[in-house]
Amino acid sequence: MCSCCASSFIRLKNRCPRPCGLVNLLITQACVLALLFGTLWSVTGSECLPGGKVFGVVIIFIGAVLGGRLLGMVQFPGLPPIPPLLGMLLAGLILRNVPYVTDAVYVDAAWSAALRSMALSIILARAGLGLDPSALRRLKAVCLRVAVGPCVMEACVVAVVSHFLLALPWAWGFLLGFVLAAVSPAVVVPSMLLLQKEGYGSEKGIPTLLMAAGSFDDILAITGFSTCLGVAFSTGSTWMSILKGLLEVVGGVVGGVLVGAFLCLFPSVDQEDVVATRSFFLLGFSVFAVFFTQVVGASGAGGLCTLVLAFLAALGWGTDKAGVAAILGRFWDVFQPLLFGLIGAEIIVTKLSLSTVGLGVAVIAVGLVVRLVATFALVHGAGFVLKEKLFIAIAWLPKATVQAAIGSKALDTARDVGDDTLAKFGLDVLTLAVLAILITAPTGALGIGLAGPRLLSRQVKASEAVGDMPTPAGQGQDRVFFESRL
Structure with a gap:
């Protein structure tokens, strides 16, 4: 190109208006989604057309992304943002229950279970990777009480209430209890960061306390769930079932220690692309642990193995774990809308029993009240005034991520076993997990935003x-x- 033509092109380019800001973002995202769909259609053909397996997954993914973005744009002055995961869940629920759309958006049960299990492995790997060893060493008594006490007490109360109200067996009652007992860092952490930025509670370290205790609360709930899952699906006497569940816990810990030690040594730091290789190993072993334990009939061991191996790997990597955590965060950006969208799509409103929903809400309410009272009592004597203790109790109520990750695990296992009775119990657990997210995620975020500046x-x-x-x-x-x- 001659210099004259080049200068003319530059002048034309400078005069041409370019979309920017929100318009540019919307066009970019729309083109990304359209390119994704077009690429899949060109590869899979009819499977990517309405009624095909790929079409259903793609539409739920796109719907969940749009639902999360739309709800994330809703912002009230002085309040924390509404969790986008709620929009993802609602998108899947709507797509599954709208006439005519439901027939087109077909999702194979095996595909849905596999994708949700992959999302679970990513969540557990990130949880283990994100644990702070120094925080574990200097864990104060109040943080330990907040992390352990409310979780265990709510799980036990939910187990008892669900046994009598929903006729769940004791093992399934405790399984449901640990599903509902986990607090949601996806709701608590952004809300605490917003309050911390404004200076609320920083004098006594309340935001730091709640963010640190949240990870330990989730790990305790996942460990309890893994144990109860092994007991619920074991055959034989009750004591043998309990022993099998404990053996799964021990097996998960031992497997995690062995794999974690391997990850500390391989690859060595002198190799090229060490961060990418470590990320591949961590993600691969995490997914393998979750799926392999399902194949051998020890589902309860997979999640605990993933937590342990990720934690030990992070200990060996030290500060170098930041690069691996960033790569896993990118994978989570993809699997988060898939997880919440597919969880919402598992619920068919017409097949729900009003009595189950009503009694389920009662079970959730009783558990929340117990959790509120227990948290308020357990922070007594830690130097907090009355209003600060009340705020900590309110901030410890939201539930979302863990419920979505493990809420469907029992139903998937029951479907693999082929037992209709166990499948009904699994559907009840999933229904209550979804109800807990719908009830506590928005109200918890709103409660933290309103109570923080006042208390x-x-x-x-x-x-x-x-x-x-x-x-x-x-x-x-x-x-x-x-x-x-x-």
Whole structure:
């Protein structure tokens, strides 16, 4: 191209208006989704047309992404954002229950179970990778009480109430209890970060306390669930069932230790693309552990094995784990809408019993009340005032990610076994898990946003208190004071 033509092209390019901001984002996302669908159609053919297996998965994925984005755009001043995962769940629920759309959006049960199991392995790997060893060593008594006490008490109460209200066997009652007992970091952490940014509760470290305890609470719930899952699907006497469940826990821990030790040594740091290789190994072993334990009939061991191997690998990698965590985060960005969309698509409203839904809401409500009271009581004596203890109890109610990850596990296992009675129990567990997400995720985020500024003291900079006036020289620019909002 001659210099004259080149200069003319540059002038034309500079004069041509370019879309930017929200318009550019919408066009980009639409083109990404269209390209995804077009590529899959060109590869799979009729399977990517309405009624095909690939079509259903793709539409649920696209619907979940759009639902999460739309709900994430809803923002109220002074309140934490509504969790996008709620929009993903609702998108799957709507696509599954709209006439005519349901027939076109067909999802094979085996495909759905496999994709949700892969999402579970990613969640567990990220949870194990994200544990802070230094926090474990200096874990204070109050953090331990908040992480363990409410989870165990809610699980036990839900087990008893569901046994009498929903006629669930004891093993299934405790399984349901640990499904419902886990708090959701996906709701709590963003809300705590927003309050921490504004200075609420920072003086006594309340946001840090809740964010640290959330991971331990989830691991305890997943461990309890894994044990109960092994007991619920074992045959023979009750004691043999309990022994089998404990053996699955021990087997999961031993397997995780062995694989974690391997990941600490291989690959060595002198190899090329060590971060990519470590990510491949961690993700591959995590998925293999979850699926292999299903094949051998020890489903309860897979999740615990993944947690342990990821935690030990993170210990060996030290600060280098950040690159692996970033890659797993990218995978989670893809599998999160799949997980919540497919969970929502498992619920067929016309097949739900009103009595099951009503009694399920009662079970969830009783568990939440017990959790609220237990949390309030267990933080007593830790130096918190009455309103701060009440806020901690409110902030410890939201549920979402763990319920979506393990809520369908029992139903999938029951379908593999081919037992209709166990499948009904599994559907009840899944229904209550979805109800818990729909009820507690938005109300929990709203409760934290409303209660935080009213119940917590605020730590602000002195310059902010005097209308951002400059601090006189020598007085200390970083001096802070505490403004009580009690």
